[in-house]
Amino acid sequence: MRTKEKIIKVPFIGDLIYSSGHTIVGILLGIFTGGLLIAISGVNPFLAYASMFRGAFNSLQSFSNVLVRSSPLLLGGIGVAIGIKSGVWNTGIEGYMYIGAIGATIVAIPELGLPPIIHILLCFIVAMLFAGLWGAIPGYLRAYKGVNEVTATIMLSYVAIYFTNWIVSGSPLAQEGAYFPMSLPFAKSSLLSILMKGTSLHPGPFIGLLMCIIFHIILKYTPFGFRTRMLGHNPFAAQYAGINSKKQIVITMVIGAMLGGLGGAIEVLGLKHRLYMEFVTGVGYESVAVALVAGGEPIGVMLSALFFSILKVGGATMSIETGVSSSMASIIIALCVLFVIGVGVADSKRLKKRDEKDPGKKTLSFKMEEAVK
Amino acid sequence: MNENSILLKMQDISKSFPGVLANDHVTIECEKGHVLGLLGENGAGKTTLMNILYGLYQPDQGKIFVDGKQVVINSPSEAINHGIGMVHQHFKLVDTLSVIENVILGIPTNKAVLDFGPAKKKLEKLCKEYELFVDPEEIVWRLPVGKQQWVEILKALYRDCKVLVLDEPTAVLTPSESDQLCRAIRKITEQGRSVVFISHKLREVIEITDKVTVIRDGKVIGTVNTKEATQSILAEMMVGRPVTIERKARPIIKEHSAVLVMKNVNAFDDRGVQALKDFNLTVHAGEIVGVAGVDGNGQRELSECIAGLRKPSSGSITIQDKQVTNVIADPSFVGFIPEDRQKTGLVLDFTVAENLLIKDYKEKPYVKNGFLQYSEIKKHAEHMIKKYNIKSPSGDIKVKTLSGGNQQKVVIARELDAQPVLDVASHPTRGLDLGAVSNVHDILLNERNRGAAVLFISAELQEVIALSDRIIVLYSGQIMGELDGETADQFTIGQMMLGQTTEAKK
Ligand SMILES: Nc1ncnc2c1ncn2[C@@H]1O[C@H](COP(=O)(O)OP(=O)(O)OP(=O)(O)O)[C@@H](O)[C@H]1O
Ligand SMILES: [Mg+2]
Numbered sequence: 001m002r003t004k005e006k007i008i009k010v011p012f013i014g015d016l017i018y019s020s021g022h023t024i025v026g027i028l029l030g031i032f033t034g035g036l037l038i039a040i041s042g043v044n045p046f047l048a049y050a051s052m053f054r055g056a057f058n059s060l061q062s063f064s065n066v067l068v069r070s071s072p073l074l075l076g077g078i079g080v081a082i083g084i085k086s087g088v089w090n091t092g093i094e095g096y097m098y099i100g101a102i103g104a105t106i107v108a109i110p111e112l113g114l115p116p117i118i119h120i121l122l123c124f125i126v127a128m129l130f131a132g133l134w135g136a137i138p139g140y141l142r143a144y145k146g147v148n149e150v151t152a153t154i155m156l157s158y159v160a161i162y163f164t165n166w167i168v169s170g171s172p173l174a175q176e177g178a179y180f181p182m183s184l185p186f187a188k189s190s191l192l193s194i195l196m197k198g199t200s201l202h203p204g205p206f207i208g209l210l211m212c213i214i215f216h217i218i219l220k221y222t223p224f225g226f227r228t229r230m231l232g233h234n235p236f237a238a239q240y241a242g243i244n245s246k247k248q249i250v251i252t253m254v255i256g257a258m259l260g261g262l263g264g265a266i267e268v269l270g271l272k273h274r275l276y277m278e279f280v281t282g283v284g285y286e287s288v289a290v291a292l293v294a295g296g297e298p299i300g301v302m303l304s305a306l307f308f309s310i311l312k313v314g315g316a317t318m319s320i321e322t323g324v325s326s327s328m329a330s331i332i333i334a335l336c337v338l339f340v341i342g343v344g345v346a347d348s349k350r351l352k353k354r355d356e357k358d359p360g361k362k363t364l365s366f367k368m369e370e371a372v373k
Numbered sequence: 374m375n376e377n378s379i380l381l382k383m384q385d386i387s388k389s390f391p392g393v394l395a396n397d398h399v400t401i402e403c404e405k406g407h408v409l410g411l412l413g414e415n416g417a418g419k420t421t422l423m424n425i426l427y428g429l430y431q432p433d434q435g436k437i438f439v440d441g442k443q444v445v446i447n448s449p450s451e452a453i454n455h456g457i458g459m460v461h462q463h464f465k466l467v468d469t470l471s472v473i474e475n476v477i478l479g480i481p482t483n484k485a486v487l488d489f490g491p492a493k494k495k496l497e498k499l500c501k502e503y504e505l506f507v508d509p510e511e512i513v514w515r516l517p518v519g520k521q522q523w524v525e526i527l528k529a530l531y532r533d534c535k536v537l538v539l540d541e542p543t544a545v546l547t548p549s550e551s552d553q554l555c556r557a558i559r560k561i562t563e564q565g566r567s568v569v570f571i572s573h574k575l576r577e578v579i580e581i582t583d584k585v586t587v588i589r590d591g592k593v594i595g596t597v598n599t600k601e602a603t604q605s606i607l608a609e610m611m612v613g614r615p616v617t618i619e620r621k622a623r624p625i626i627k628e629h630s631a632v633l634v635m636k637n638v639n640a641f642d643d644r645g646v647q648a649l650k651d652f653n654l655t656v657h658a659g660e661i662v663g664v665a666g667v668d669g670n671g672q673r674e675l676s677e678c679i680a681g682l683r684k685p686s687s688g689s690i691t692i693q694d695k696q697v698t699n700v701i702a703d704p705s706f707v708g709f710i711p712e713d714r715q716k717t718g719l720v721l722d723f724t725v726a727e728n729l730l731i732k733d734y735k736e737k738p739y740v741k742n743g744f745l746q747y748s749e750i751k752k753h754a755e756h757m758i759k760k761y762n763i764k765s766p767s768g769d770i771k772v773k774t775l776s777g778g779n780q781q782k783v784v785i786a787r788e789l790d791a792q793p794v795l796d797v798a799s800h801p802t803r804g805l806d807l808g809a810v811s812n813v814h815d816i817l818l819n820e821r822n823r824g825a826a827v828l829f830i831s832a833e834l835q836e837v838i839a840l841s842d843r844i845i846v847l848y849s850g851q852i853m854g855e856l857d858g859e860t861a862d863q864f865t866i867g868q869m870m871l872g873q874t875t876e877a878k879k
Contacts, residue, residue, distance in 0.1 A: 006722075221744045223735040230731060234720045240682060240711060241731040 008084060008296060016344035018295030026343040027293070027307070030336030037331065038324055048322045052329075055317025056310045062317075064201035068271065069309035072097065072280060074208025075263030076287025077294065077301040078215050079256035084296030085219055087232040088249055090256040092138060092153025093263075094284025095160035096131040100261020101268045102167055103130030105183050105275040108190035108268070109173060119189040120269065127265035128258040134160065135257020139250035149253070157284065168277050175274070183275035192270035202270030204263075209302055211259060216298035228252060260284065282330075289337045308333055379441065380405040380567045381426075381536045386435030388421055390774070392766030395421040396432070397591040401569075403536070403584075408558060408568045410582035410599065412575075412611050414806040415778025416764040418591040419571050420462055423538045426569075427459045428452040439536070450479075458529025462540040462571075462777050462804070463715050464521055466513045472496075473509040476528045499527050503557040515644055517669045518545040526557070537561060538569045541777065543577055544804045547668045547832050555581050573778075573806050575604040587611050612808040620839045620858075621814075624822060626659025632795050632826035633679065638688030640674045648674035650850040652688070656795070661817060661827040663841030663858065665834060665866050671850040672830045673712060676799040679828070680709040692795050708788035712799040712830075718784040719772050726754035726768035729787050761786035762812070777804045789816060796820050796827045802836065814840055834863050848872045 008016050035045035056066050076093040083090030104127040112119060138156055141147035168174050168181040175182050192202040219225035231238040231248050238245050263283075268275050290308055294300030315329025381403040388396040395418040403409040411419045424430045426437065428446040437444055439455050446452045452459070466475050477492050493509050500506050505523040513521060522542055529537055539558075543551045551574075558568055558581055572578050578585060579599055587594040587610040594610050608616050633656040642648040648671045656662045664672060677683035678690060681697045690697045692707060711717040719728050730739060730750060738749045754768025763782045765775055772783060781804055789796060798817060802810040817840060821827050831837050837844055841858040846869035853869040 221747075223740055223743075223745065226727075226734050226745060230720055230723070233722045234716075236717045237720045237731060240680075240709075240717045 006295065009087070010089075010292070010341070016341060018344060020300075022343050023293060023295065023300070023304075023340050026340030027336045029339040029343070030332060033335050033339070034328070034332035038328065041324060041328075043322050043324050048318050048324050048328075051321040052311070052314035052318040054314075055321075056314035060196065061199050062313065064196055064199035065313045066306070066309050067205040068200055068202065069313050070305045071202075071204030071208050071270070072263040072267055072283045073287055073290050073305035073308055074205065074212060074301065075259045075266070076284055077290035077305050078208070078212050078298055079259035079263075080288050080291035081294060081296045081298055081301050082215060082219070082228065082252055082259075083256045084291060085225075085232050086228040086248060086252040087235065088142060088253060089150050089288075090135070090138075090153060090253050091150050091288050092135065092157050092257070092284070093260040093287040094280065094282070095153065095157030096135055096257040096260030097264030097267070097280045097284055098157075098160040098164045099134040100127035100131035100258075100264035101275055101279065102164060103127040103261065104190075104265035104268055105167070105173060105186070108186040109184050111187045112189070114189055116189045116191075116193075119187070120192065123190050123265055123269055124262060127261045131261020131264070132254045132258040134261075135254045136250060139253030139257075142253070143246035143249040161278070164275070165277050168275055173275075181277035186269065186273050190269060191273055192266065200271060202266070204266035204270045207266065208263070208305070211262075212298045212302045219298065260287070263287075286333070289333065293337060293340050378404045380407075380439070381409075381569070382438040383422065383426060384436045384438065386422060386425060386432045386437075388418075388425060388430060388432050393764075394591050396425070399435075399588065399591070399593050401586050401593070401596075403567045403569060405567060406562045406565050407583040408562055408570050408581055410578040410585035411569060411571045411588065412573075412578060412585055412607060413588035414611060415782075415804075415809055416776040417588045417806075419588060420540055420776060422588075423459060423540055423569065423571070426452065426457060426536075426538065453532050453534070456533070456535030457538065458532055458534030458536070459538040460522070460525040460529060460540060460542055462544075464525060466521060466524060468514040469512065471510055471512055472507050472516070472524050475513055475524055476509075476531050480532070496527060496531060499530055503527075503530065503560055504553065505557055519547060519550040519668065522546060522550075522554075526554075530561070534566065536567045536569065538571075540571045541573070541804055542570075543572055543574060545668075548834070549667065551577060573804065573810070575607050575807070578607065579604060589613065608807050611806065616807050616811055618807075618811060618814070618836055618839050621818060623818060623842075626822070626824065629657045629659060631655050632658050632693055633828065634689075634691050635679070636689045638678060638685045638690060640671075640678050640683060640685045642674055648850050649678065649685070652850065652852070654845065654852070656826040656828055658794070658824050658826050659821055660842040661821045661829050661840055661858075663837035663844040664828065664830040664847055665837045665844055665870060666832070666847030666853075667870050668832050670847045672799065672847060674850075675847070676709070676712070676797050676828070676830060679795075679797050680707060680711075705791045706793055706795070708791065708793040708796045708798075710784055710788050710796075710798045710801045712803070714781055714784050719780060721773040722771060724754075724769050725758070725763070725765050725772050725775065725783060726750050728772045728783050729754050729757050729768070732787065733791070757786045757790065760790075778806055778809055781805055782809070785813060785816065789820060792820075792823065792825070794825060796825050797830075798827065799830045800832070801829075802831070802833070810836070834866055837866070838863065846870055 006018050008018055010016055035049065038045040038048045055062060057063055079093055080090055104123040107126050108123050138149050138152035141152050142149040165181065168183050173183045175184050192204065195201045195203060219228060227243050227248055230241065231243060231245055235245055264280060267280060272279055286308060290301055290304045293304040311329045311333055316326065318324055319326040319328065379402050383399065383401050386396050386399045399422055401409065413419050421430065425432045428448045428451050437446060444455050446455060467478065473489055473493055473496060476496055496509050505527060507520050507523050513524065522545060542554060546554060561568060570582055579602060582599045584596055585599055585602060585607060586596045587607065589611065605615060635652055635654045638649050638652040639647065640649040666672060674683055678685050679697065715721060720731060730753065733739065734745065739746055751768050758765055758768060761782050763786065764779045772780060785801060796817065802813050805813060817827055817829060829840055838858065838861050844856045844858055844861050844866065846853040846866055848870060849872065853872065856865065
């Protein structure tokens with residue numbers, strides 16, 4: 001297989017080289033270092049990882065947990081990835097998830113007398129609408145006012161979190177006298193169905209996987225994707241080719257926000273059945289990590305989101321069974337991200353040079369691929 | 374000459390890329406204190422050869438000798454250690470850094486905090502010594518291209534190179550800047566350094582070099598002493614047939630409706646300086662209007678305003694009575710060859726096929742039912758590669774692997790193939806070989822003959838005169854004068870370019 005190498009500009013870090021090979025090396029280093037940390041904390045890392053593996057795969061139920069956990073990561077990850085493709089860092093997924101969930105909540109609580117499928121779709125649409133509008137704010141600020149999108153989206157995420165807190169504690173939608181801030185329960189017709197008895201598997205992860213495939217196709221095979229990639233590669237040429245780059249930036253940020261909002265809605269409709277305070281703590285930021293590890297590739301997002309949720313779900317079992325700190329899974333995730341970035345940065349010099357020295361390599365393997373066809 | 378005086382020798386170098394043999398047993402020699410010219414068509418392999426010298430590529434075979442000793446060069450830093458400096462065909466400066474930062478970038482230092490003081494002194498001394506003046510503090514993107522070229526050269530000299538490679542340094546320079554460069558090159562060689570000079574401009578090659586090696590299709594055709602060479606000898610060696618840039622006979626076009634009308638246009642450049650002042654211009658169907666002038670007198674802003682990439686601060690620009698903003702990037706309306714092909718005209722990481730369609734990608738055969746049709750896109754690429762004689766093994770390779778001149782052909786092919794009503798060609802022949810220049814001239818002349826309005830911007834007086842029906846001379850954002858293409862002479866235009874009006878104005 002041809003290893004596709006590409007360079008991505010990451011804010012504050014600079015040029016990174018990406019390829020599946022690098023990512024795998026980075027992840028292995030992360031797992032290795034995580035093992036060291038586990039060993040330092042006095043637990044046999046092999047046993048710990050074995051327990052993690054069991055936690056994720058030993059039963060249908062545990063695997064369905066992995067899938068359920070991956071749902072927001074898939075949707076959030078693809079939302080960030082499409083931004084990366086067009087050269088913007090849409091890091092506000094956390095906020096979009098909250099806003100999307102609020103949108104869904106508003107139409108999910110009342111008994112509307114609709115058939116479930118319609119009610120659910122309505123929830124999805126309102127969620128995406130809310131989140132899309134929310135995402136249009138940093139999009140507009142970035143495109144037309146030159147405000148750094150990383151700062152703007154993160155700030156807005158805080159606003160979204162506090163707004164949610166008010167919805168579930170002070171607004172008419174809040175459940176009064178609850179032990180924890182939460183909204184009124186959702187109408188039955190709005191809840192996502194459980195796909196497998198005895199598990200909490202809802203359609204969310206499959207919607208997420210489907211979105212990854214859809215956006216892979218959109219980016220590769222549609223004029224919209226062509227425009228997006230052109231903008232990401234060379235904004236000057238994009239402008240010259242008549243692309244309204246400002247509009248395109250807003251659109252991609254809004255799409256990313258809608259996907260994030262959808263992810264948030266699925267969480268509440270499929271899993272929580274109410275809106276809770278801080279129901280997705282950190283998942284939005286994990287999505288950024290998912291997209292980063294995937295190098296902005298939708299197909300890569302599928303793999304990295306699943307990988308992250310395996311770590312998360314398995315990590316919980318690992319901590320129960322072996323006594324490793326429960327935050328170890330997050331630490332390993334962070335290590336993997338750092339090593340993927342680190343390997344990319346460290347290797348970018350060597351690769352750039354090799355690229356210039358022997359660009360024939362790439363084209364050659366490309367040729368061979370073609371000949372095989 | 375004894376062997377010792379050969380400072381640089383590349384012997385029997387071969388290098389192939391998939392589908393192309395870029396260098397085929399090439400041998401070149403350059404004596405101490407001499408200038409060696411490298412001539413050859415686009416894609417002949419000049420840049421490849423120099424990239425090998427600079428350690429960017431490894432040759433498939435062949436040896437390199439510096440000062441009589443064989444060396445193996447694996448990377449640019451090793452090349453620099455062997456005293457080789459290179460100014461690339463396309464600049465490698467970091468736009469957002471200052472001049473001095475660019476100059477010292479990559480020089481190893483053992484200090485934690487950079488001390489610019491001594492570096493600045495050294496740079497200023499070099500500026501004076503070679504009369505290539507730049508402000509060390511200026512941010513690179515704010516500098517005009519000519520000055521950026523000085524930075525590139527100073528950067529190499531700062532590293533104290535013995536052999537300086539200049540890959541088409543004058544392509545982006547104005548005639549007076551080119552003269553300045555020639556003087557600097559003389560000073561460089563007087564100090565016993567050698568220069569390898571690549572250019573498509575024969576006049577310069579004859580003026581500045583001691584020997585010329587001509588390469589065609591990767592093979593050395595011959596090496597001549599410049600004293601014994603003439604432009605036509607070199608041209609024939611290079612292309613294989615005689616070529617000259619001369620005014621060609623042209624039919625008189627009857628239909629003469631105004632296509633481009635600019636009224637009282639004012640515009641500012643990136644630095645906020647007024648670049649066009651109350652500018653009025655009309656270009657009619659079936660005429661080529663040449664814009665002569667020293668670079669940086671508003672040419673860029675003029676072309677960008679017309680193409681809709683820059684907003685004039687006041688005034689109106691219409692193309693066939695339509696406001697420019699409405700027809701931007703409609704390739705059937707305006708064909709625009711931008712002056713900076715790599716930054717504006719191409720997406721280097723896209724393939725040749727994709728680049729040929731960055732404007733038309735959403736049109737019919739290339740999109741069906743909302744999906745890009747890669748088979749059609751490929752077919753189109755193959756057709757264009759043939760039609761415009763682009764030297765590329767296929768449409769599927771990244772455009773950045775093409776030679777400079779062939780990259781330009783991709784832009785030209787894309788912009789002119791749709792037969793726009795207005796062609797704006799900004800330095801379209803920059804970096805093209807003689808044969809290709811004459812092809813572009815033929816293409817533009819055909820455009821005119823088919824009834825397109827053509828605005829042709831160039832710093833080369835000779836070609837402006839050869840091609841234009843009407844010539845306007847730009848000076849500091851205004852039209853200094855207008856001449857008839859049939860009767861214009863270089864002297865008068867030259868005067869106007871410096872801001873002096875003469876009675877030849879009509
Ligand atoms: N990295 C690369 N990968 C594949 N082919 C390449 C690469 N670099 C150059 N080539 C091919 O090698 C040939 C020689 O290119 P080169 O850039 O040396 O030409 P050149 O003489 O400098 O031309 P120009 O005057 O247009 O700059 C061309 O056919 C080009 O397409
Ligand atoms: Mg070249």
